[in-house]
Amino acid sequence: MAVETRTVTTRRGIEAKVHTRGDGPPLVWFHGAGGLFPVESMLDMIGEQHTVHAAEWPGFGEEPTEGYLEDMLDFTLHGWDLVDAMELGETPDVAGHSMGGMIAAEMAAVNPAGLGSLVLLCAVGLWIEEHPVPDIFSMLPFELAQVLFADPVAGEAILTAGLDFSDDAALTNFLVLNARRLGTAGKILFPIPNRRLSKRLYRITNPTLLLWGEQDHLVPPVYAERFQEQLVSTAAYIETLGGAGHMLPYEQPELAARAIVTFLS
Amino acid sequence: MKFVWFNLQPWPYLPKDFREKHRSVWVDIPNSLFDPVKGHEMYNTYLDQLEFADSVGYDGIGCNEHHQNGYGLMPSPNLIAATLARRTSRSAICVIGNSIAGYNPPNRVAEEFAMLDCISGGRLIAGFPVGTPMDTNFCMGQIPALTRDKYAEAHDLIIQAWTRESPFAFDGKYNQLRYVNTWPLPIQKPHPPIYIPGGGSIETWDFCLDHDYNYSYLSFFGYKAGKALLDGFWERRAERGDADENPYRASFAQIVCVADTDAEAEKLYAEHILYFFNNCLHIHPGFADPPGYRTINTIKANKLSQLRQETMEMFQALTWRDVVDNGLVIAGSPDTVAGQMEELAKTLRVGTVFCLQHMGDMTDWKTRYSTQLFAEKVMPRLKDIWSEYDGSKWWCQPLDDRRVNDEASFANARRSPEFPADYPEGAI
Numbered sequence: 092m093a094v095e096t097r098t099v100t101t102r103r104g105i106e107a108k109v110h111t112r113g114d115g116p117p118l119v120w121f122h123g124a125g126g127l128f129p130v131e132s133m134l135d136m137i138g139e140q141h142t143v144h145a146a147e148w149p150g151f152g153e154e155p156t157e158g159y160l161e162d163m164l165d166f167t168l169h170g171w172d173l174v175d176a177m178e179l180g181e182t183p184d185v186a187g188h189s190m191g192g193m194i195a196a197e198m199a200a201v202n203p204a205g206l207g208s209l210v211l212l213c214a215v216g217l218w219i220e221e222h223p224v225p226d227i228f229s230m231l232p233f234e235l236a237q238v239l240f241a242d243p244v245a246g247e248a249i250l251t252a253g254l255d256f257s258d259d260a261a262l263t264n265f266l267v268l269n270a271r272r273l274g275t276a277g278k279i280l281f282p283i284p285n286r287r288l289s290k291r292l293y294r295i296t297n298p299t300l301l302l303w304g305e306q307d308h309l310v311p312p313v314y315a316e317r318f319q320e321q322l323v324s325t326a327a328y329i330e331t332l333g334g335a336g337h338m339l340p341y342e343q344p345e346l347a348a349r350a351i352v353t354f355l356s
Numbered sequence: 357m358k359f360v361w362f363n364l365q366p367w368p369y370l371p372k373d374f375r376e377k378h379r380s381v382w383v384d385i386p387n388s389l390f391d392p393v394k395g396h397e398m399y400n401t402y403l404d405q406l407e408f409a410d411s412v413g414y415d416g417i418g419c420n421e422h423h424q425n426g427y428g429l430m431p432s433p434n435l436i437a438a439t440l441a442r443r444t445s446r447s448a449i450c451v452i453g454n455s456i457a458g459y460n461p462p463n464r465v466a467e468e469f470a471m472l473d474c475i476s477g478g479r480l481i482a483g484f485p486v487g488t489p490m491d492t493n494f495c496m497g498q499i500p501a502l503t504r505d506k507y508a509e510a511h512d513l514i515i516q517a518w519t520r521e522s523p524f525a526f527d528g529k530y531n532q533l534r535y536v537n538t539w540p541l542p543i544q545k546p547h548p549p550i551y552i553p554g555g556g557s558i559e560t561w562d563f564c565l566d567h568d569y570n571y572s573y574l575s576f577f578g579y580k581a582g583k584a585l586l587d588g589f590w591e592r593r594a595e596r597g598d599a600d601e602n603p604y605r606a607s608f609a610q611i612v613c614v615a616d617t618d619a620e621a622e623k624l625y626a627e628h629i630l631y632f633f634n635n636c637l638h639i640h641p642g643f644a645d646p647p648g649y650r651t652i653n654t655i656k657a658n659k660l661s662q663l664r665q666e667t668m669e670m671f672q673a674l675t676w677r678d679v680v681d682n683g684l685v686i687a688g689s690p691d692t693v694a695g696q697m698e699e700l701a702k703t704l705r706v707g708t709v710f711c712l713q714h715m716g717d718m719t720d721w722k723t724r725y726s727t728q729l730f731a732e733k734v735m736p737r738l739k740d741i742w743s744e745y746d747g748s749k750w751w752c753q754p755l756d757d758r759r760v761n762d763e764a765s766f767a768n769a770r771r772s773p774e775f776p777a778d779y780p781e782g783a784i
Contacts, residue, residue, distance in 0.1 A: 155652075157501075161502065161529075228493075228500070228642075228646045228647065229383075229494060229640065229642035229643050229646065230642050231641060231642050234642075263655065263656060266655050267652055267655050267656065269647050270647045270648055270650060270652060270655055271647075271652065272647070273646075273647030273648065274500060274501035274647045274648025274649075275501065275648070276647075277499050277500050277501050277646070277647065277648050278499055278501055278502065278648075281493070281499050281500060281646070281648075282493070282494070282497045282499075
């Protein structure tokens with residue numbers, strides 16, 4: 092599917108690339124701590140029914156803008172600043188994966204009138220002592236696939252696609268990217284990915300889909316139930332998809348796209 | 357030159373299969389391996405060794421801060437320094453240092469260091485490390501990408517707490533204090549000399565040069581490996597147009613073992629040094645470099661952490677020859693050690709050396725033997741290196757008229773009350 096990329100500037104002056112695809116009512120997409128991937132099949136498939144606007148988060152694009160964001164409120168307001176800068180002309184639905192889901196939920200909590208429906212895919216943001224979210228910040232690169240994917244072997248290939256670690260310049264480039272991305276993510280996820288979203292979830296009045304991978308070993312499906320319990324002011328639906336771990340949009344893009352499109356219609 | 361005797365205060369009872377059974381000596385090492393009863397003996401032995409080093413003539417005695425660490429049992433170095441301040445009178449007390457990015461609020465450090473300076477009569481050298489990721493991020497929970505910013509603010513607060521007219525309000529990003537008003541203040545003015553223990557980040561070099569603080573490279577990997585980073589520091593200084601080449605602006609930590617002969621050094625110390633390298637440096641690499649901790653400039657400059665995985669793998673099966681030939685350890689007869697120490701001082705251009713003379717599970721008598729030989733037979737031969745430079749700016753300036761902590765003063769502390777002559781009789 093054709094993707095159109097433009098640069099928007101928020102009122103605060105932060106430049107960000109927005110990748111737009113598809114046709115239909117607007118859906119704003121917030122990526123996870125791994126950033127946008129070269130291939131985003133799930134977004135392509137959603138694009139058949141919706142215009143999907145995927146924004147690059149500070150720290151994940153080329154511009155070194157991550158210094159602007161320090162705490163959860165900075166992240167939340169930047170999310171709204173981005174939506175404003177996109178000048179969509181109508182109220183969008185908002186969806187986010189993992190860290191992006193946490194940001195989307197925070198955005199909905201501070202401004203539920205600003206969006207239509209909310210889709211949280213394997214969202215972080217809560218903490219259940221009996222089911223601690225593993226510490227990705229102390230994991231070695233080769234340990235990540237095991238936690239993130241239902242099929243770690245296939246997942247490893249997705250994570251390392253096109254990277255040649257024997258090349259020093261490529262390795263340095265990877266380390267820089269990784270430091271910027273996860274360094275930025277760490278501002279709201281380190282050392283425990285809980286910035287008290289649970290105190291604010293009651294404010295969300297938007298219909299919400301909690302879409303989870305059945306084999307999510309990072310944020311297990313029990314977290315979907317906890318979200319549902321705490322979303323007391325709205326109808327929240329849980330859908331759990333087999334054959335998928337935390338990286339649900341990349342392991343089962345078709346199933347995930349179908350679930351999202353069905354929910355939004 | 358100045359010599360500081362320094363021990364890391366390791367747990368000397370790690371099991372032989374520690375490497376196989378546990379992934380890291382730091383952060384998540386099971387505390388069931390610690391025995392507080394043995395800890396009683398351990399701490400007192402280490403404190404005795406520091407006092408011994410003072411008694412045989414070292415310029416300073418030192419301690420540092422680590423948390424949840426099987427090779428460094430000083431989560432509060434200020435407690436160690438407090439005991440030394442009361443039991444010694446001569447040498448500098450080098451706290452290298454407090455991981456101030458993790459303190460809340462950090463002006464507590466301004467207070468505690470001032471206490472130490474007062475108790476010791478102005479003998480404190482104050483260290484402010486950014487802190488390792490293991491300590492600052494994983495044990496103290498600070499966010500990696502904000503650690504340097506928080507460190508910089510903590511530093512500013514402490515310096516202001518020592519030097520500004522008080523009380524004043526401090527409206528920081530991480531610390532908001534309506535009334536900063538440090539009681540007590542340090543003896544040394546404007547404040548004790550500041551040492552910045554660092555690895556190889558460009559930002560740390562600039563920070564030292566901006567403030568003219570001592571850059572202290574506390575490596576375990578010896579002077580040959582350390583040369584690249586000290587060269588980097590001195591080159592950075594030159595790039596900035598800073599002409600001051602005073603070697604006392606920099607210091608270096610070196611493992612040193614002295615015996616009567618080179619052969620005796622191997623016989624006495626090899627097992628303990630290898631215990632350190634092969635057990636104590638067994639650190640989960642994922643704890644050593646969380647994304648966001650190192651700056652982008654440092655990554656691009658390829659100043660990789662001394663604790664990166666490849667480095668750790670080098671130390672899985674080290675032999676005595678490896679550590680001696682590569683300069684990780686300077687060991688041997690007084691002649692051998694003096695020769696290599698001179699090479700260290702001159703190639704690294706450092707005025708102060710932190711001598712790591714107790715390592716791993718080294719026994720007390722061996723530690724004292726090595727320490728005494730160094731003080732008596734090595735130090736005198738090195739003392740005058742750099743004598744053409746004045747290092748006083750980077751060294752403590754104690755009161756001339758300060759308490760002498762000796763047998764008489766210890767006895768004096770226990771004396772019964774003596775009533776003043778004019779105290780009315782029968783008042784009690």
